Amino acid sequence: MKKILVSTALLAGVLSYAGGFRVSLQGVKQLAMAHTSAHAEDASVAFFNPAGMSFIPSKLSIVAGGFGASNKVTFQNLNTLQSTETDNPLGTPVYAAIAYKPIDKLSVGFSFSTPFGSTIEWPNDWEGKEMVQKLELKSYYFQPMVSYKFNEWLAFGASYIYGRGTVNWDRAVTQFGGDLNLDSKASGHGYGFGFYFRPDPKLDVSIAYRSPVDMKAKNGKATFKFPSSSVYPLLGLDPATGTDGFKATLPLVEEYTIGLTYKITPKWLVSADFNYHGWSRYTQLTLDFASAPVGNQASDPTVSVSPKNFRNSKTVRLGTQYAFSNMIYGRLGAYYDESPYSDDHFIPETPSFNTYVVTGGVGFKLKQFGVDVAGGYAMPQARDVKNSTLGFYGQAKATAFYLGLGLSYNPF
Secondary structure, three states, X not given: OOOOOOOOOOOOOOOOOOOOOEOOOOOHHHHHOOOOOOOOOOOOHHHHOHHHHHHOOOOEEEEEEEEEEEEEEEEEOOOXXXXXXXXXXXXXXXXXXXXXEEEOOEEEEXXXXXXXXXXXXXXXXXXXXXXXXEEEEEEEEEEEEEEEEOOOOEEEEEEEEEEEEEEEEEEEEOOOOEEEEEEEEEEEEEEEEEEEEEEEOOEEEEEEEEOOEEEEEXXXXXXXXXXXXXXXXXXXXXXXXXXXXXEEEEEEOOEEEEEEEEEOOOOEEEEEEEEEEOHHHOOEEEEEEOOOOOOOOOOOOOEEEEEOOOOOEEEEEEEEEEEOOOOEEEEEEEEEEOOOXXXXXXXXXXXXXXXXXXXXXXXXXXXXXXXEEEEEEEEXXXXXXXXXXXXXXXXXXXXXXXXXXXXXXXXX
């Protein structure tokens, strides 16, 4: 029997909101300034660096927000000149955080975010249908955290990360004229910590680390659909439903961040960030079926190993804010985000590009309440696809833009 090569990106997001499948949308105010992190005005700093909670001016701070993220990917076969375009739905990342100071030097908080996730949808009959037709991911980070302020200029913070996720992935199985759906839930654990410095009233420095999180899917469900149910027993599937179980682990990689904010004048500040992502640990993805011999390993035909060959990547960010008054703030930013893989490892499940992004937004302060709106326009650089492992060649292009609305409450 001809084996089914499962080339999957299980639990992986799509399009480069940040390199690889990292969705860099965790604060509307931050997005407006190129998603820079050294801002301790409210609880939105909690996701980026828990130590920043110690420098929030108010004793209690609550924030929440969401985004609309639209993206489109186009692939063209340069031999046939056939072009295929995705029909992706609007992505809606959300976030919320709270920070509280029970005593002057101690802050506690909680952050909820969606740092990985999106949906990509290719036509069912496109030339890469055996790799992916549709991939939908939802992931959530729950982070309780604490920060201690040693003195007026230094604080240390740490957080525990609990990750939950779901994935639903469709692809064609042309050897038997059918389809395969993978559906699973996954979870994992990690941690984060950071230092936040304010050596001068004009200068904020943020240094933070977020650990890897191995998202483990232990009870996945694989559903095969073929024109004839006689194929099911040959694959060791449930003869009535065509289903099998599977297991997989996706490593969500570590992230290092250094951020600076400098107040040039009381009304004008500039911010810069450098992010480093340890994608090199994502060398392959293993899918372990319970019974079906549909893998690509001679030693165990129920195991499929898909090479990924990611490499470490970096992002450079620059943003600015100007206070037109005590109530209205204008913000601008730009950043460059590096793809974590080369052209010869391009995969349509997680299309990633070297990307330039411009951002902007406005903020309004109404006593204890704040309202922020922001937008970003991404300019991914076209890629020459040369993946010999998958037999996938051509040119890939993409477009993307984001809109966000955030609310904050700082009562005292």
